[in-house]
Amino acid sequence: MQDPIIIxxxxxxxKRVKKIELEFVDDLFAVYSKSRDLIHQNWKLISHPLAGSVKPAQNPYRSIILAPAKKLDFYSLKTIERAIQKLKQFNQNHKKREYSQKIKEDYQIIDLTLIDSALKNKKLV
Structure with missing residues (x-):
């Protein structure tokens, strides 16, 4: 069986995660859509795609942990579809922001903290 992966x-x-496979994608929407694609291939969510108090698209960085499943996990599918819907809704209702490098780094740290917490909670580190 395959190991978990982080999209x-x-x-x-x-720079930080060494023990779990990372798949790096270009943007926020790609994180969600790649995660959805994997769920359709019998993977399940380990971390919630809307974790934290920052709304989707407000933080331009997101990491999602998935693990192999034996069959299609409908809870994961419903959850990722709702997250994609929220992301689209947020993008329609708010204009795209340009962030300074410092603010981008701050948002990266927020995402890193959330994913570190999920990894420790699931005993993946």
Whole structure:
């Protein structure tokens, strides 16, 4: 059986996470859509795609942990579909922001902290 994987667009994870496979994608929407694609291939969510108090698309960085499943996990599918819907809704209702490098780094740290917590909680580190 395969090991868990993290789908991310956060460059900080490349430096920090060594024991779990990372798949780096270009942007926030790609994190969600790649995660959904894996769920359709019998993977399940280990971390919630809307973790933390920062709304989707407010933080341009997101990391999602998935693990292999024996069959299609409908809870994971429903959860990721709702997260994608929230992301689209947020993008329609708010104009795209440009962030300074410092703010981008702060958002990367927020995402890193959330994913570190999920990894420790699930005993993956």
């Amino acid at each position: 991310t667009n956060n460059p900080q994870l490349k």
